[in-house]
Amino acid sequence: xxxxxxxxxxxxxxxxxxxxxxxxxxxxxxxxxxxxxxxxxxxxxxxxxxxxxxxxxxxxxxxxxxxxxxxxxxxxxxxxxxxxxxxxxxxxxxxxxxxxxxxxxxxxx
Amino acid sequence: xxxxxxxxxxxxxxxxxxxxxxxxxxxxxxxxxxxxxxxxxxxxxxxxxxxxxxxxxxxxxxxxxxxxxxxxxxxxxxxxxxxxxxxxxxxxxxxxxxxxxxxxxxxxxxxxx
Numbered sequence: 117x118x119x120x121x122x123x124x125x126x127x128x129x130x131x132x133x134x135x136x137x138x139x140x141x142x143x144x145x146x147x148x149x150x151x152x153x154x155x156x157x158x159x160x161x162x163x164x165x166x167x168x169x170x171x172x173x174x175x176x177x178x179x180x181x182x183x184x185x186x187x188x189x190x191x192x193x194x195x196x197x198x199x200x201x202x203x204x205x206x207x208x209x210x211x212x213x214x215x216x217x218x219x220x221x222x223x224x225x
Numbered sequence: 226x227x228x229x230x231x232x233x234x235x236x237x238x239x240x241x242x243x244x245x246x247x248x249x250x251x252x253x254x255x256x257x258x259x260x261x262x263x264x265x266x267x268x269x270x271x272x273x274x275x276x277x278x279x280x281x282x283x284x285x286x287x288x289x290x291x292x293x294x295x296x297x298x299x300x301x302x303x304x305x306x307x308x309x310x311x312x313x314x315x316x317x318x319x320x321x322x323x324x325x326x327x328x329x330x331x332x333x334x335x336x337x338x
Contacts, residue, residue: 148324148325150326157334158331159329159331159332160315160329161329162327165326203267205327207324211256211275211280211319213270213327215268216267217266
């Protein structure tokens with residue numbers, strides 16, 4: 117079983133739509149969680165860390181559900197510039213980071 | 226700004242000709258990672274350094290080696306590149322504390338002729 121699993125999509129949504137991505141992780145001992153954004157042929161960039169109580173940054177909201185072992189990312193009022201691949205990353209302990217395969221989002225005018 | 230810098234951005238080498246990719250950081254992070262990423266795939270960890278301690282992933286081919294001469298620099302050496310090694314190579318850094326994210330360089334895109 118993979119450490120981290122994501123729905124690869126693609127998600128094609130109109131501008132202004134709300135879209136949500138989920139990511140599940142297999143190890144209940146996982147300690148920290150992140151969402152990264154990766155544009156085509158570019159490096160991953162940290163979008164936001166995911167905290168136990170959930171957290172929001174502008175149009176982006178991240179949630180953690182430890183009981184069900186998943187994290188989610190909600191994007192409200194989608195912009196064309198949100199088109200990218202969104203990577204879920206889980207840190208199990210120390211220096212061990214595990215990546216999901218990424219979810220592709222295209223926002224359509 | 227503190228950052229992770231990879232050189233070169235693009236590297237073209239011949240089949241079987243050794244190549245070295247470099248990474249430097251001004252974040253003073255104690256952990257440095259090398260990832261290989263192919264199109265539409267997640268980054269795949271090759272190895273990482275925790276301070277001077279080298280940690281190789283079990284499935285990393287022997288063809289890939291790394292050096293970390295000091296805290297700031299880390300190198301990826303590919304001894305005899307094959308066509309299958311064409312990919313984006315990403316360097317990342319982090320602090321040891323588990324709640325700290327990784328910070329990535331811009332990547333080096335390697336092509337094999």
